[in-house]
Amino acid sequence: MSNQNRMKAVNAVAELHRGKPMAAAPVNLDSYAEDVFNTDCMREYLSKSVCKKLLATITKGEALDPAIADDVAHAIKHWALERGATHYTHWFQPLTGSTAEKHDAFLEPEGAKAIMSFSGKNLIVGEPDASSFPSGGLRSTFEARGYTAWDPTSPAFIKRHENGATLCIPTAFCSYTGEALDKKTPLLRSMQALSISTKRLMKCFGLPEERVTITLGPEQEYFLIDKHFYLQRPDLVQTGRTVFGATPPKHQQLEDHYFGSIKGRILAFMTEVEQELWKLGIPAKTRHNEVAPAQFELAPMFEELNLACDHNMLVMEVLRQVADRHGLVCLLHEKPFAGINGSGKHNNWSVSYGNKNLLNPGNDPHQNAIFLSVLSAIIEAVDLHADMLRASVTGAGNDHRLGANEAPPAIISMYLGDQLADVIDQLEKGTPTSSRQPGAMKIGADTLPPLPRDATDRNRTSPFAFTGNKFEFRAPGSSQSCSGPNTILNTIVAEAFDRMSEVLEKLKKSEFNAGLQKHLQGIIKAHKRIIFNGDGYTDAWTKEAKKRGLPNAKTTMDALRCLTKPENVAVLEKYGVYNQRELESRFEVFLEEYHRRIRIEGEIALEIANSIIAPAVAAEYGKAANALSAAQATKLTAGAGTVKATATALGKGLDDLNKNCAALKKALGGMHEEILAAMTDLRGTVDSLEQLVADESWPLPKYREMLFIY
Ligand code: ADP
Numbered sequence: 001m002s003n004q005n006r007m008k009a010v011n012a013v014a015e016l017h018r019g020k021p022m023a024a025a026p027v028n029l030d031s032y033a034e035d036v037f038n039t040d041c042m043r044e045y046l047s048k049s050v051c052k053k054l055l056a057t058i059t060k061g062e063a064l065d066p067a068i069a070d071d072v073a074h075a076i077k078h079w080a081l082e083r084g085a086t087h088y089t090h091w092f093q094p095l096t097g098s099t100a101e102k103h104d105a106f107l108e109p110e111g112a113k114a115i116m117s118f119s120g121k122n123l124i125v126g127e128p129d130a131s132s133f134p135s136g137g138l139r140s141t142f143e144a145r146g147y148t149a150w151d152p153t154s155p156a157f158i159k160r161h162e163n164g165a166t167l168c169i170p171t172a173f174c175s176y177t178g179e180a181l182d183k184k185t186p187l188l189r190s191m192q193a194l195s196i197s198t199k200r201l202m203k204c205f206g207l208p209e210e211r212v213t214i215t216l217g218p219e220q221e222y223f224l225i226d227k228h229f230y231l232q233r234p235d236l237v238q239t240g241r242t243v244f245g246a247t248p249p250k251h252q253q254l255e256d257h258y259f260g261s262i263k264g265r266i267l268a269f270m271t272e273v274e275q276e277l278w279k280l281g282i283p284a285k286t287r288h289n290e291v292a293p294a295q296f297e298l299a300p301m302f303e304e305l306n307l308a309c310d311h312n313m314l315v316m317e318v319l320r321q322v323a324d325r326h327g328l329v330c331l332l333h334e335k336p337f338a339g340i341n342g343s344g345k346h347n348n349w350s351v352s353y354g355n356k357n358l359l360n361p362g363n364d365p366h367q368n369a370i371f372l373s374v375l376s377a378i379i380e381a382v383d384l385h386a387d388m389l390r391a392s393v394t395g396a397g398n399d400h401r402l403g404a405n406e407a408p409p410a411i412i413s414m415y416l417g418d419q420l421a422d423v424i425d426q427l428e429k430g431t432p433t434s435s436r437q438p439g440a441m442k443i444g445a446d447t448l449p450p451l452p453r454d455a456t457d458r459n460r461t462s463p464f465a466f467t468g469n470k471f472e473f474r475a476p477g478s479s480q481s482c483s484g485p486n487t488i489l490n491t492i493v494a495e496a497f498d499r500m501s502e503v504l505e506k507l508k509k510s511e512f513n514a515g516l517q518k519h520l521q522g523i524i525k526a527h528k529r530i531i532f533n534g535d536g537y538t539d540a541w542t543k544e545a546k547k548r549g550l551p552n553a554k555t556t557m558d559a560l561r562c563l564t565k566p567e568n569v570a571v572l573e574k575y576g577v578y579n580q581r582e583l584e585s586r587f588e589v590f591l592e593e594y595h596r597r598i599r600i601e602g603e604i605a606l607e608i609a610n611s612i613i614a615p616a617v618a619a620e621y622g623k624a625a626n627a628l629s630a631a632q633a634t635k636l637t638a639g640a641g642t643v644k645a646t647a648t649a650l651g652k653g654l655d656d657l658n659k660n661c662a663a664l665k666k667a668l669g670g671m672h673e674e675i676l677a678a679m680t681d682l683r684g685t686v687d688s689l690e691q692l693v694a695d696e697s698w699p700l701p702k703y704r705e706m707l708f709i710y
């Protein structure tokens with residue numbers, strides 16, 4: 001009976017794609033960013049003087065002149081109405097990790113008629129009833145109101161649905177006492193901190209003041225499965241991951257999926273995703289099959305960090321929505337399927353000064369000196385605050401990747417590639433004053449050997465890799481917002497830049513190069529333990545890292561504790577990124593979310609085991625028992641032993657199942673470790689029963705179906 005559902009699902013997938021006609025979508029460059037109120041729109045819809053003021057706010061970070069708010073609101077409304085929008089929303093990013101929106105119609109009744117209205121105040125502030133967002137005690141319910149404040153540095157955009165459209169205004173979300181209730185506010189604060197510190201450091205190198213741009217290109221991994229299967233997996237529906245499922249004989253070991261030719265159905269999905277993203281001005285650029293079966297990746301061109309973070313939130317939303325239209329489900333969970341790769345979000349990060357990427361080695365001694373200084377500062381920052389970087393990527397889902405011998409490990413280390421590691425080595429050896437030793441490098445005099453970009457990194461096991469002109473932080477999980485990790489990264493690099501500036505500012509011009517070299521040597525000596533160019537998955541590395549004193553926080557619980565350590569609080573407070581209360585609130589919110597997620601997983605596992613698996617196994621056992629008595633009645637000897645063995649194995653499985661369920665039920669009254677351990681035991685039993693029970697009687701779609709039939 002249950003198998004009929006499974007087979008129906010398989011057949012439905014097959015039916016769906018029989019002889020579908022192909023229609024090539026014409027490329028339409030005009031539609032790029034057509035749903036974004038960008039600078040072109042500003043020039044078109046605003047008067048020259050208002051436009052100039054608004055652009056000054058956006059590009060130079062000048063405070064917004066309240067006098068222009070009404071004009072800007074009017075222009076945006078006009079633009080949005082022309083595109084069919086009837087509603088607007090302040091779009092924000094609460095601590096749940098997703099985005100939030102509450103729509104208001106432009107409509108305003110006037111007597112018997114109505115007009116469409118949108119004021120400067122509507123644009124600048126909103127007051128969502130925020131009492132149900134997690135705030136970790138920052139906003140006790142009697143002062144429940146939080147407010148949203150327009151972020152003019154991320155352009156307004158239009159979200160379309162089947163029969164309408166909504167104007168979305170990116171906003172920050174704060175309490176009335178000014179505390180950040182969201183993920184965007186700390187990010188913006190950290191960007192400002194890094195911008196100031198970068199300017200200070202560049203001044204030490206005699207450069208005139210320029211604009212600092214932090215850049216991010218987040219690569220997004222995801223799984224796609226057919227909706228027919230999804231709907232028959234209550235674990236996926238409720239938690240985004242399978243809590244049961246035996247690994248099929250063939251999964252990813254033949255390495256035939258990675259970069260393989262993309263199936264038609266998936267390509268059609270990807271094409272529509274890209275069309276949607278391009279309309280939103282999101283430069284989706286790369287698409288490919290990933291390592292695991294049914295796993296894929298989308299990478300945009302890098303953009304300014306705040307915008308890139310907003311865009312990544314939209315990418316995740318568009319992936320889910322378009323999948324739905326294609327009869328697919330996009331799984332953004334970090335570990336939807338056991339036994340095969342999980343999904344991450346590679347966070348490609350860099351800093352530009354004017355139009356120069358500071359992580360580009362460049363080709364003269366002066367530029368090389370800047371590059372090596374920036375690189376050394378980042379080495380110092382990552383070593384000093386590896387624990388905070390780890391804490392910035394915690395979550396029940398990501399624990400399955402980071403803590404579980406998977407890409408990348410929970411130990412934060414840095415990969416520089418052989419050439420650059422060699423350069424760092426030479427830099428450490430080089431004495432700036434004495435004459436040259438072989439293989440030593442003198443700052444300000446030597447040029448770097450060319451670092452071929454391709455060779456810099458194919459080490460996929462490193463959580464923090466230099467990849468030619470940027471750092472790639474690979475630990476963030478596929479479902480996570482980019483804001484958290486980049487907030488930490490910006491802040492710790494700002495601190496390291498400042499520490500370097502303090503030294504350099506005291507140097508006379510004549511002693512600058514020698515002083516700089518000495519400082520960089522000091523950094524390298526003190527922090528080179530964080531550099532590791534080997535295989536990060538091995539036990540040998542775990543041991544070696546321990547010897548080096550590098551932290552290894554395997555679970556969210558372990559990792560989050562560091563958020564309240566005084567030295568960490570001190571640096572985040574110093575740079576105005578989080579105050580102590582904001583940090584404590586995050587600690588509380590993330591910990592609670594972690595526990596809730598695990599409890600939900602435990603409860604759904606128990607429910608599935610009791611109400612779906614156990615009845616199927618009992619029925620199977622009944623059949624086997626009947627077969628056994630039939631065999632015994634015939635007094636045949638051949639076969640009877642086998643029938644008996646099968647019945648016995650099923651009976652034992654049923655007993656184990658019962659025992660494991662009772663244990664999980666008990667564990668659900670306790671701590672998360674107990675729940676996780678009981679779930680692992682239960683899974684062991686269920687997954688071996690999956691291989692014992694007749695295929696036609698197994699009630700849940702199997703991995704070999706979900707991952708291979710689409
Ligand atoms: P990979 O080999 O890891 O796939 P790619 O060269 O394709 O590397 O780049 C991955 C991502 O890094 C892309 O989103 C790309 O735009 C981004 N990227 C490239 N340069 C920078 C930079 N200077 N700052 C931030 N991200 C960058």
Ligand code: MG
Pocket residue numbers: 219346472
């Ligand atoms: Mg990459």
